[in-house]
Amino acid sequence: MELVLDCKIDKATLQDKSDIVSLEALCFRAGIAFSKKQIAYLLKSPRADIYVMRWNETLAAYAIILKRKTCRGEVARLYSFAVKPELRGQGLGKKLMLECLEKLRRENIQTVFLEVEAENKSAIALYESVGFCRVARLKSYYGENQDGLKMKLTLT
Numbered sequence: 107m108e109l110v111l112d113c114k115i116d117k118a119t120l121q122d123k124s125d126i127v128s129l130e131a132l133c134f135r136a137g138i139a140f141s142k143k144q145i146a147y148l149l150k151s152p153r154a155d156i157y158v159m160r161w162n163e164t165l166a167a168y169a170i171i172l173k174r175k176t177c178r179g180e181v182a183r184l185y186s187f188a189v190k191p192e193l194r195g196q197g198l199g200k201k202l203m204l205e206c207l208e209k210l211r212r213e214n215i216q217t218v219f220l221e222v223e224a225e226n227k228s229a230i231a232l233y234e235s236v237g238f239c240r241v242a243r244l245k246s247y248y249g250e251n252q253d254g255l256k257m258k259l260t261l262t
């Protein structure tokens with residue numbers, strides 16, 4: 107529990123770019139992980155919010171959220187989310203997720219979507235623990251025979 111209390115969450119700046127790129131490459135396989143160029147683009151995009159969680163000056167976790175206007179109001183999409191491997195299982199992911207959802211709620215965003223690999227049990231358990239529901243199975247979304255799940259959360 108202490109680790110969670112010592113973590114600090116901030117909006118990412120361009121200075122966080124290389125740490126985010128490194129953690130993204132560590133957590134996702136080639137072809138799925140965002141490149142340096144994509145992270146740089148997202149950091150500058152007005153439609154993307156990136157939050158970084160630091161522990162002891164190191165990047166412990168990050169969340170990338172895209173926002174777009176639709177005819178039913180603004181919706182958010184969790185675009186990437188990861189915790190440093192050696193810091194997992196200690197509540198950091200859940201703390202970052204809850205804080206991101208709170209920020210979206212304060213911006214009056216009512217709907218959050220995400221896609222996750224159907225076999226990614228830890229991520230699915232985390233998402234369900236904060237209220238996301240499964241809305242569709244996405245056939246071969248992550249490659250041949252690698253299905254995804256689309257999940258949705260309605261913020262109240």
Ligand SMILES: CC(C)(COP(=O)(O)OP(=O)(O)OC[C@H]1O[C@@H](n2cnc3c(N)ncnc32)[C@H](O)[C@@H]1OP(=O)(O)O)[C@@H](O)C(=O)NCCC(=O)NCCS
Nearest residue numbers: 133187188189194195196197198199200222228229231232
């Ligand atoms: C998924 C991930 C973000 C979870 O982060 P974490 O900091 O380890 O998660 P937490 O410790 O906050 O756990 C929160 C909840 O998630 C679930 N969970 C986390 N790890 C789990 C595991 N290994 N097995 C089952 N459930 C797990 C549990 O419901 C847990 O709540 P509980 O501790 O009360 O049971 C982390 O494993 C990760 O970065 N994975 C690689 C990147 C990734 O797959 N990102 C998702 C892309 S869609």
